Amino acid sequence: xxxxxxxxxxxxxxxxxxxxxxxxxxxxxxxxxxxxxxxxxxxxxxxxxxxxxxxxxxxxxxxxxxxxxxxxxxxxxxxxxxxxxxxxxxxxxxxxxxxxxxxxxxxxxxxxxxxxxxxxxxxxxxxxxxxxxxxxxxxxxxxxxxxxxxxxxxxxxxxxxxxxxxxxxxxxxxxxxxxxxxxxxxxxxxxxxxxxxxxxxxxxxxxxxxxxxxxxxxxxxxxxxxxxxxxxxxxxxxxxxxxxxxxxxxxxxxxxxxxxxxxxxxxxxxxxxxxxxxxxxxxxxxxxxxxxxxxxxxxxxxxxxxxxxxxxxxxxxxxxxxxxxxxxxxxxxxxxxxxxxxxxxxxxxxxxxxxxxxxxxxxxxxxxxxxxxxxxxxxxxxxxxxxxxxxxxxxxxxxxxxxxxxxxxxxxxxxxxxxxxxxxxxxxxxxxxxxxxxxxxxxxxxxxxxxxxxxxxxxxxxxxxxxxxxxxxxxxxxxxxxxxxxxxxxxxxxxxxxxxxxxxxxxxxxxxxxxxxxxxxxxxxxxxxxxxxxxxxxxxxxxxxxxxxxxxxxxxxxxxxxxxxxxxxxxxxxxxxxxxxxxxxxxxxxxxxxxxxxxxxxxxxxxxxxxxxxxxxxxxxxxxxxxxxxxx
Amino acid sequence: xxxxxxxxxxxxxxxxxxxxxxxxxxxxxxxxxxxxxxxxxxxxxxxxxxxxxxxxxxxxxxxxxxxxxxxxxxxxxxxxxxxxxxxxxxxxxxxxxxxxxxxxxxxxxxxxxxxxxxxxxxxxxxxxxxxxxxxxxxxxxxxxxxxxxxxxxxxxxxxxxxxxxxxxxxxxxxxxxxxxxxxxxxxxxxxxxxxxxxxxxxxxxxxxxxxxxxxxxxxxxxxxxxxxxxxxxxxxxxxxxxxxxxxxxxxxxxxxxxxxxxxxxxxxxxxxxxxxxxxxxxx
Numbered sequence: 001x002x003x004x005x006x007x008x009x010x011x012x013x014x015x016x017x018x019x020x021x022x023x024x025x026x027x028x029x030x031x032x033x034x035x036x037x038x039x040x041x042x043x044x045x046x047x048x049x050x051x052x053x054x055x056x057x058x059x060x061x062x063x064x065x066x067x068x069x070x071x072x073x074x075x076x077x078x079x080x081x082x083x084x085x086x087x088x089x090x091x092x093x094x095x096x097x098x099x100x101x102x103x104x105x106x107x108x109x110x111x112x113x114x115x116x117x118x119x120x121x122x123x124x125x126x127x128x129x130x131x132x133x134x135x136x137x138x139x140x141x142x143x144x145x146x147x148x149x150x151x152x153x154x155x156x157x158x159x160x161x162x163x164x165x166x167x168x169x170x171x172x173x174x175x176x177x178x179x180x181x182x183x184x185x186x187x188x189x190x191x192x193x194x195x196x197x198x199x200x201x202x203x204x205x206x207x208x209x210x211x212x213x214x215x216x217x218x219x220x221x222x223x224x225x226x227x228x229x230x231x232x233x234x235x236x237x238x239x240x241x242x243x244x245x246x247x248x249x250x251x252x253x254x255x256x257x258x259x260x261x262x263x264x265x266x267x268x269x270x271x272x273x274x275x276x277x278x279x280x281x282x283x284x285x286x287x288x289x290x291x292x293x294x295x296x297x298x299x300x301x302x303x304x305x306x307x308x309x310x311x312x313x314x315x316x317x318x319x320x321x322x323x324x325x326x327x328x329x330x331x332x333x334x335x336x337x338x339x340x341x342x343x344x345x346x347x348x349x350x351x352x353x354x355x356x357x358x359x360x361x362x363x364x365x366x367x368x369x370x371x372x373x374x375x376x377x378x379x380x381x382x383x384x385x386x387x388x389x390x391x392x393x394x395x396x397x398x399x400x401x402x403x404x405x406x407x408x409x410x411x412x413x414x415x416x417x418x419x420x421x422x423x424x425x426x427x428x429x430x431x432x433x434x435x436x437x438x439x440x441x442x443x444x445x446x447x448x449x450x451x452x453x454x455x456x457x458x459x460x461x462x463x464x465x466x467x468x469x470x471x472x473x474x475x476x477x478x479x480x481x482x483x484x485x486x487x488x489x490x491x492x493x494x495x496x497x498x499x500x501x502x503x504x505x506x507x508x509x510x511x512x513x514x515x516x517x518x519x520x521x522x523x524x525x526x527x528x529x530x531x532x533x534x535x536x537x538x539x540x541x542x543x544x545x546x547x548x549x550x551x552x553x554x555x556x557x558x559x560x561x562x563x564x565x566x567x568x569x570x571x572x573x574x575x576x577x578x579x580x581x582x583x584x585x586x587x588x589x590x591x592x593x594x595x596x597x598x599x600x601x602x603x604x605x606x607x608x609x610x611x612x613x614x615x616x617x618x619x620x621x622x623x624x625x626x627x628x629x630x631x632x
Numbered sequence: 633x634x635x636x637x638x639x640x641x642x643x644x645x646x647x648x649x650x651x652x653x654x655x656x657x658x659x660x661x662x663x664x665x666x667x668x669x670x671x672x673x674x675x676x677x678x679x680x681x682x683x684x685x686x687x688x689x690x691x692x693x694x695x696x697x698x699x700x701x702x703x704x705x706x707x708x709x710x711x712x713x714x715x716x717x718x719x720x721x722x723x724x725x726x727x728x729x730x731x732x733x734x735x736x737x738x739x740x741x742x743x744x745x746x747x748x749x750x751x752x753x754x755x756x757x758x759x760x761x762x763x764x765x766x767x768x769x770x771x772x773x774x775x776x777x778x779x780x781x782x783x784x785x786x787x788x789x790x791x792x793x794x795x796x797x798x799x800x801x802x803x804x805x806x807x808x809x810x811x812x813x814x815x816x817x818x819x820x821x822x823x824x825x826x827x828x829x830x831x832x833x834x835x836x837x838x839x840x841x842x843x844x845x846x847x848x849x850x851x852x853x854x855x856x857x858x859x860x861x862x863x864x865x866x867x868x869x870x871x872x873x874x875x876x877x878x879x880x881x882x883x884x885x886x887x888x889x890x891x892x893x894x895x896x897x898x899x900x901x902x903x904x905x906x907x908x909x910x911x912x913x914x915x
Contacts, residue, residue: 126805126806208797208801208809261788262791262793262794265794265797266794266797293809293810294809294810294811295811332810450717452713452714452716452717452813453732453735453737454712454713454780455730455731455732455735455836455872455874456732456749456781456782456836456872457732457781457782457868457869457870457872458713458778458780458781458782458836459713459780460713460780460813462811462812462813463811465811585810585811
């Protein structure tokens with residue numbers, strides 16, 4: 001690994017910044033972001049606000065009016081690959097990101113037909129071959145600026161760089177190498193701004209990358225701290241009070257002791273999902289992913305702290321708690337999934353600050369986010385079978401050996417499959433209804449381990465994976481691979497649930513209009529009644545969806561936007577034209593019918609009631625003939 | 633005039649066959665007693681390559697001729713590690729030319745040569761190690777090897793494995809190794825040493841011999857003289873006897889192979905010698 005990170009810093013003494021210094025007293029960035037997020041004109045981060053609840057108070061589009069939702073305008077990114085995450089909207093502009101080559105575009109919401117600026121980084125083309133599961137990117141982050149410096153847009157690049165772009169001009173202010181592509185480390189996560197720090201995760205566990213989260217100074221790119229998922233405590237950054245409230249989760253020395261020898265050095269535990277932040281507790285939350293190497297027989301032990309829910313101090317990186325959901329993972333249940341924050345009364349009627357995390361392993365966990373207490377752990381679907389239950393007192397999953405992946409055992413119908421019942425989708429929480437709106441994969445798998453000896457002491461341990469719809473799907477026709485559900489974390493009940501043809505891969509958005517929006521792999525954006533699940537509206541997009549919807553107001557009108565562009569893990573067969581059903585760890589077989597419904601694409605589609613918007617006045621954005629009057 | 637038939641079985645057919653045993657039986661044919669069906673890989677240089685090249689395919693031709701059989705070389709378009717599962721067990725062929733003498737999946741002939749893991753170094757480095765522990769030397773940091781071999785164990789037991797992991801990934805273009813057989817070509821292990829990118833190569837000598845022989849930079853190949861004892865007491869041998877493997881379904885072939893190994897001994901030794909394979913006395 002590189003010792004001295006490369007920094008390229010361009011001087012940016014803009015006149016604007018100087019002017020700002022006189023008008024505004026410095027406001028902490030997170031306070032400014034909280035304020036910006038309160039204004040429905042903005043969607044300042046991938047989860048809308050620090051709660052990562054993807055919930056909007058907007059009501060113009062509601063159960064009655066949603067039928068009138070029509071496209072207002074659209075934008076093509078020019079990239080035909082999986083488009084994850086959402087665009088950001090801040091101060092009248094939309095910032096749009098793309099998968100590799102990770103171009104960023106800014107458009108003015110008044111006239112989005114003209115690109116204000118675009119920034120396409122130069123990247124090592126090898127990044128494409130290193131990425132495991134399509135060349136996706138999950139989004140951008142916005143820093144509002146202060147007295148010294150103007151606003152910035154942060155972008156991660158597949159080749160492992162994090163870059164700060166001037167939000168006004170698109171100029172690259174600095175670029176840092178967060179992960180070395182030459183070591184197989186890529187970057188697909190959306191960066192995350194807290195105060196004057198930008199947080200970035202890491203990808204590449206499949207190649208043995210040891211996962212970490214890093215904080216950089218927003219203005220200079222200087223590294224402030226880096227916290228690993230495995231290894232010695234001082235490198236994992238464990239606070240003195242780490243897991244004090246729940247010592248049975250494990251406390252010190254486990255990042256090395258739960259591994260054989262030095263295996264923690266290549267132990268995985270990257271984080272490429274989503275962050276959430278509690279400005280009062282000063283903690284941010286995220287999940288670390290699967291241990292490496294992939295084959296569990298090669299890494300005896302619990303493999304801490306992979307597969308954990310983390311609460312860390314944003315300023316220091318010190319962990320207050322970590323809860324390992326799947327000790328010694330055998331299924332590739334990488335738990336990087338979204339953390340949604342809510343404040344609710346628990347079963348005893350006590351108001352608590354909670355975080356809710358629909359994990360890849362099929363369990364949806366709710367923790368007290370101040371100390372890590374496990375409040376509930378429910379199966380997202382009753383077909384989850386690798387685990388009988390999660391004991392709330394010990395935090396441990398009670399496994400069913402029938403659905404384990406041990407060497408001498410051909411396991412049939414393990415639910416969920418390696419893709420999880422919930423993957424990277426960014427879901428939502430409706431605080432009015434106290435419901436989490438979950439987009440779910442309904443996929444199970446057969447797992448046939450094999451050990452192939454070869455000559456001279458060589459051998460290879462692997463498994464043949466086949467994936468197919470879960471028991472509630474149509475296994476004969478290989479459809480019925482997804483579900484939509486509305487979950488109450490306190491009662492553990494599903495208010496409603498419906499089946500979908502394919503996985504709901506991208507996530508959901510809930511609104512005070514009583515609607516839950518989401519996109520489907522076969523290319524629809526849909527709106528359901530949040531109370532009943534009834535399908536109220538849908539629209540066919542040019543390509544399948546793996547991102548999540550967002551909404552904003554502009555000049556008093558509510559818009560709903562979503563990326564289209566099929567790809568990601570479910571799309572690898574389609575995107576790379578693979579035929580072997582066991583390829584993509586079985587994804588190719590599971591999604592073999594996807595190509596009958598959609599093809600590649602890439603862009604943003606923006607909707608409003610009756611399609612009203614910037615171009616309702618057809619003169620907007622028209623070519624103006626200079627000197628026309630003189631000619632007349 | 634050698635009587636050789638060459639058939640190519642694509643990997644796609646094999647993948648389909650792996651999922652459906654019934655199909656594999658359709659693929660299998662009734663064996664012709666006058667034909668020696670040998671499975672060989674298209675990607676196993678220097679043993680076997682596309683178009684039937686490779687020193688083991690030369691040995692196959694010798695054995696067939698000595699046994700008075702027509703050679704049917706069944707080229708499996710996949711890595712050699714799959715030859716037993718996807719070739720012999722599927723009834724596509726009856727023999728493999730190079731297997732460990734103790735491979736329990738096959739009937740094995742009397743060993744016809746013995747070799748071992750070896751260090752490959754540039755002659756100008758003056759490396760004189762010959763025990764596996766000798767990788768732990770001042771100035772020796774980067775080691776080229778092939779995945780899934782005891783060479784990895786050697787690095788683990790000398791504390792050099794993690795440091796080299798990234799380098800090894802680069803030798804296989806960072807290909808995703810999740811549940812996937814990924815391999816570093818033997819020729820690359822040798823050329824990395826020749827170019828000075830690696831301080832030392834660790835490889836099963838028959839796999840590196842040809843490239844050492846042909847290297848423009850003078851290289852030295854040293855057989856490792858001791859075995860490796862794991863912390864759990866298990867001995868990992870670093871020297872292996874090689875036999876011809878015969879399908880358990882075709883036991884009548886074994887005596888013919890044994891006889892051919894005897895009558896063709898000199899010709900086989902000549903092939904190994906030309907290849908540059910260092911051999912050890914058979915026990």
